[in-house]
Structures are given as structure tokens and as C-alpha cells.
């Protein structure tokens with residue numbers, strides 16, 4: 001690490017970010033300093049921007065976790081990466097000492113530290129992280145595309161947990177950034193995917209990406225799905241809308257023995273038609289973040305073009321414009337993924 005001062009964007013409360021010079025953190029034993037190339041703005045970062053997470057993140061936090069970069073400096077006792085390698089960070093640090101960790105479910109550790117929320121994140125030129133969080137990328141992978149690996153890994157986890165098989169019928173309820181990625185990964189698995197969404201701009205994007213689209217505000221979703229699936233219904237349903245109508249629809253469109261995956265975070269307790277779980281032996285699967293295998297799958301999907309990265313990335317702005325990037329994303333009905341170009345010459 002040549003320079004000691006780096007640029008970092010600090011969230012200071014009330015929808016505001018300030019870019020300041022700060023000292024780069026030298027990696028301790030077991031840590032690696034990563035020169036950040038790109039960092040995507042996540043829906044969670046938007047919640048921070050809106051002030052909904054001040055109690056958790058405080059008012060001097062560097063956010064960002066959907067990143068790509070290169071290894072800049074390596075602490076003692078690190079063997080999994082080499083200098084200059086392209087990497088992404090799986091931003092989860094676990095305690096190794098709780099029932100979930102004991103069972104090997106490190107991603108849902110009871111004391112999980114989410115890097116970029118509970119500690120400083122990737123909206124800074126050099127980000128120092130535990131070495132075990134790193135995944136090495138192929139040399140020829142574009143670093144802007146690689147910034148999609150974290151959200152694609154979310155989708156990979158969701159689809160893996162659904163046990164989706166080739167040729168099965170899939171309905172994705174909610175066509176926002178995560179819904180679109182779930183749809184793309186489900187299609188990559190060989191699923192026959194329909195996207196249900198009420199926002200016309202999002203429907204247009206889903207259609208452009210080649211998905212069959214349904215607007216349940218205009219047509220009867222259940223009837224349409226029955227027609228498409230030969231009256232069977234969807235083998236797998238992803239609830240990504242986080243709305244009561246989405247929860248109503250998820251049981252209506254599911255096939256007998258269908259699997260429903262709860263991707264959305266429901267802050268309120270929705271009403272669920274539990275009778276359908278009895279009558280048609282439905283299953284409901286909970287999913288949260290990702291495991292290492294989901295990251296490796298996501299790297300493969302991005303490298304092979306299984307996700308249309310150029311369509312998903314709708315904006316790229318330099319770190320100095322982070323305030324405008326958040327303001328614009330907050331107002332835009334059509335944006336999918338905004339990236340911050342953190343390294344000046346990435």
C-alpha cells in the first residue's frame with residue numbers, strides 16, 4: 001500500500017453522504033486490503049440513506065457491500081489470495097460460537113456481522129476485510145460486471161433453496177432488481193419463468209430481457225398462470241414483492257406440492273392463506289443472504305453471461321458523485337443497478 005490517505009464516502013444521516021480523506025486500514029493478521037474498483041448500491045443501502053437504519057449503522061458509516069476489486073495488501077497468515085488478484089467480498093463475518101455456526105450455517109450466525117452495515121464497507125478506495133470473506137475471480141472478468149456478483153449470489157441462494165429443476169414452471173412475484181436477478185438465475189437453471197409486476201417500466205425491462213410478463217393489475221394472474229401451465233400452476237413461486245397482494249398471489253398460483261420461496265423482507269405480518277398449505281401440500285422456504293457455494297455459482301453465471309449485466313447496470317457514477325447517485329436512484333422508476341466507480345482509473 002503506497003498511499004496512506006484514501007477517499008471514503010461516509011453516511012452522515014438524513015440522506016447525506018460526505019466524501020473525505022481518511023487513513024487506509026493496514027491489514028492485520030488474517031486480513032486483506034482490497035483496492036475497490038466498483039460498488040453497487042443495494043436496496044439495503046437505500047434503507048440506510050432514508051434513515052431507517054440509523055440505530056444500526058450510526059451517523060459516520062462507510063456503506064457498500066456489492067463490490068469488486070483487486071488485492072492490494074495481505075496480512076500475516078493469509079493463504080487464499082495473492083497480490084493483484086481480482087476478488088469480491090462475501091460480506092458476512094460469523095462468530096464461530098453459536099448454534100447456527102456449530103451446525104455449519106455460518107451465513108445465519110446468531111451474531112452475524114454484515115460488513116458495510118455493522119462495520120465500514122466498500123464505498124472507499126481501500127477496504128480491509130477478513131481473508132475468509134474473499135472469492136477470487138477469473139482474470140478476464142470485467143470488474144463492473146463483477147460488482148453484480150453479490151446480488152446475483154442472493155438470487156443463486158434463493159433458486160438453490162427452491163430445488164428448481166430444469167423444465168419446471170416458475171413465477172417471480174415482483175420484478176425489481178432482486179426479482180429480475182432471481183428470474184435470470186431461475187432461467188439459467190432451465191426454469192420456464194413468468195414475471196408478475198405492476199410497475200410498467202419494470203415490466204418493460206423484464207420483457208426486454210425475454211421473460212413472459214403479467215401485470216396482475218390488468219389481468220387475472222391465477223387464470224393466466226393456469227393457461228400457461230396447462231392448469232397445473234407454478235412448481236416454484238418466488239415472493240419478491242413484499243406486499244399483501246404478492247402474498248395472496250403466491251398461494252393462488254402455486255401448483256400442488258409447489259414450493260414457495262420467501263425472498264422479500266416483510267416488515268409487517270401479512271395474512272397468509274395457510275389452508276392452501278394443507279389442501280395442496282405446499283411448502284414455504286425461508287432464505288437469507290448466501291453461502292460460499294452460492295458465490296461460486298454467481299461468479300460462474302456472471303462469467304458465462306447467464307445474467308445480462310449490461311442491461312442490469314443502468315448507471316455508473318464516480319465516488320465523488322455518490323450523493324447524486326443515491327438521490328437519482330431514489331427518484332428513478334426504471335433504474336435497476338447503480339454502480340459507484342470507486343477506483344478513479346478502474
Ligand SMILES: [Zn+2]
Pocket residue numbers: 042043044065066150151
Ligand atoms: Zn446487497
Ligand SMILES: [Zn+2]
Pocket residue numbers: 094095096097098099100101102109110111112
Ligand atoms: Zn455464530
